[in-house]
Amino acid sequence: MYSETGSQWNVAELEDAAHRHLISPAEELAKLGTSGGRTLFTSADGIYITDSRGRRMIDGPAGMWCTQVGYNCKPIADAIAAQALRICYNSPWYSLNGPSAGLARRIAEFAPGDLNHVFFTTGGSSAVDSALRFMQFFNNVLGRPSKKTIICRIDGYHGSTHLTAACSGRAGNRPNFDLEMDNVTFISAPNRYRHPQGGDEAAFLEFLVAEFEERIESLGPQNIGAFLAEPVLASGGVIVPPKGYHRRFLEICRKHDILYISDEVVTGFGRCGEWFASEPAFDIVPDIITFAKGVTSGYVPLGGFVISDAVLGRISGENAKGSAYTNGYTYSGHPVSCAAALANIEVIEQGGLLAHVREVAPYFQEQLRKLGEIPLVGDVRGIGLLGCVECATDPHSQAATDFDKAVAARIDRLCYENGLIVRPIGSMCVLSPALIIKKEEIDTMISILRESIEKVQAEIRAEGRF
Incomplete structure (x- = not known):
């Protein structure tokens, strides 16, 4: 372990530096600067x-x-080092790099249905945030400025940006933050264990479907832009919904022209034995799938979303009306991160x-x-x-x-x-x-x-x- 000047730091010095200077996620401020923490x-x-x-x-x-x-994993580390020496950065606003183009093609190859276009971000929060911003952009281009409400689930978790935090239904993420939630509404988590309406699986599913339909009717489908759902509510406690849940909800979304966003930041890239869990595990082809985490196995930050041709086709080409999806990041499609992801995919494939x-x-x-x-x-x-x-x-x-x-x-x-x-x-x-x-x-x-x-x-x- 070395400092920026090259001199070696011992463990005690590093722990002291953390206590004195580092603010970690979910930091308990009463304990800030004290030892015996993380x-x-x-x-x-x-x-x-x-x-x-x-x-x-x-x-x-x-x-x-x-x-x-x-x-x-040496192949990923080697890919990171080689790409950093080849070209460590390019501006995604004005140019392309090879790893991001190659990675977009690989992801499109194993994404379900017609999800063939990929937008890269810096992690899971920015991936979901960007997908939700796309929903807003999409409906504005289509001349539907009121169709922006996002239906989420209690106990769901989608990130730490202002928008994704507002869409996260875990109560512990909310204290002492101001969240703009006028366009966010929550329905029940599909948790039979803790829900008073649990009953048997079939009855519980009908309860959840009825609640979803009633919420759409009460708000008006003309005002609802997206249903945002993890296939499995991960941080909510690994809540697996009743069989047929996602399929039924997707059919309702299709009926009302509501974008179905499948948040696969946790379930993607092998966690359920598939590249994405949406289709093989839950029998759906969403409009958008978000991903992060496992795409690089955590070696470097990367996230993104993959979107269907059917959705893009409604606002691209002759339908674009002069619009540009101006959402983006300095590190969108970062060449080193994308090279790591390509190596990670190869390791997963070669290792079966x-x-x-x-x-x-x-x-x-x-x-x-x-x-x-x-x-x-x-x-x-x-x-x-x-x-x-x-x-x-x-x-x-x-x-x-x-x-x-x-x-x-x-x-x-x-x-x-x-x-x-x-x-x-x-x-x-x-x-x-x-x-x-x-x-x-x-x-x-x-x-x-x-x-x-x-x-x-x-x-x-x-x-x-x-």
Whole structure:
């Protein structure tokens, strides 16, 4: 580890620099500048990551749902270095670069249906933001200035820009921010476990469909521009909707000329065993798919959206009316990022990782579901290499209690001590390991989680709280 001047910094100096100068995402300002906060990681390889104290752990969340091919992948690192030496930057406003053109073609090749055009951004938030801005642009060009309302879901998460934060239905993202929400409306999360109208899957689906149709009718379809939906509500707790949910919602959107935006920032690039989950896993061809994270396996930032010819055709060519989609970024289609993505795709293809995920995912889900035998576990759910174990000390509560959240945090700390990083989200323990994970490593991961849950369960029973 080196400073900008080339002198080596030790761990203590780096931790001190972070405490004194660094503001991290979701920073608790009461603890700003104090020690004992976030872990400093110093190296990683495959599915493992090592902290500054030399502790080697399985990275259960794969970074932030993103290190698909694992750490220390030399072909991606080599591609980044080679492109940085060849041409490290070009202005996307006035010129093109080879990696962005090649990557756009590759993405169009495996995107579903007629989604053949790609717009690149800097990450997931800017990808969704740009897709929503396109919706606004689209309807303005068509002479429909009132058709701008965005229908979102409670517990959905779409980013940290002003617009995407307004569209995110997780309550924890809202305190102390001012969000312009006049054109945003929320419907229920497709979460049977926590919803009072849950019932059986078929009945719950009909409830959700009826709610969607009623919202469209009450607002007026002439005022609704887009339905924004993750195939699986990832940060909301790996919520997998009832079978047929997305197909039914897409048909309603088509009926009312509402753009269907599938936010695949998490589910794209192999997480569900496919390049994109929308069509093979959920039987839909959306109007727009957003992506980020796994497109480069987290090695460098990149995001974007891919859009259908049918939608573009309505406002391009003779239908353009002199318009230009002027949304963009200094780093749109960055050559180094796109070179990393091309190398990442090649690693996934040559390693047969999509087929590997389809092989090991059922085993992962089976082993995960066995944790539902533990009394402290209220629900287990997942798809592909996405899984969630939700703790519930009160099985009758329709929402997680503060104590449930504290219990999950205790489980997380114990997992860390035993060699596994688990992503704690409220009362939930979330896993989304790298696509390269093997069955024996799944066994280790699940074993650590089981032991941690059972130990915390014994502790809170001894405390008389469960």
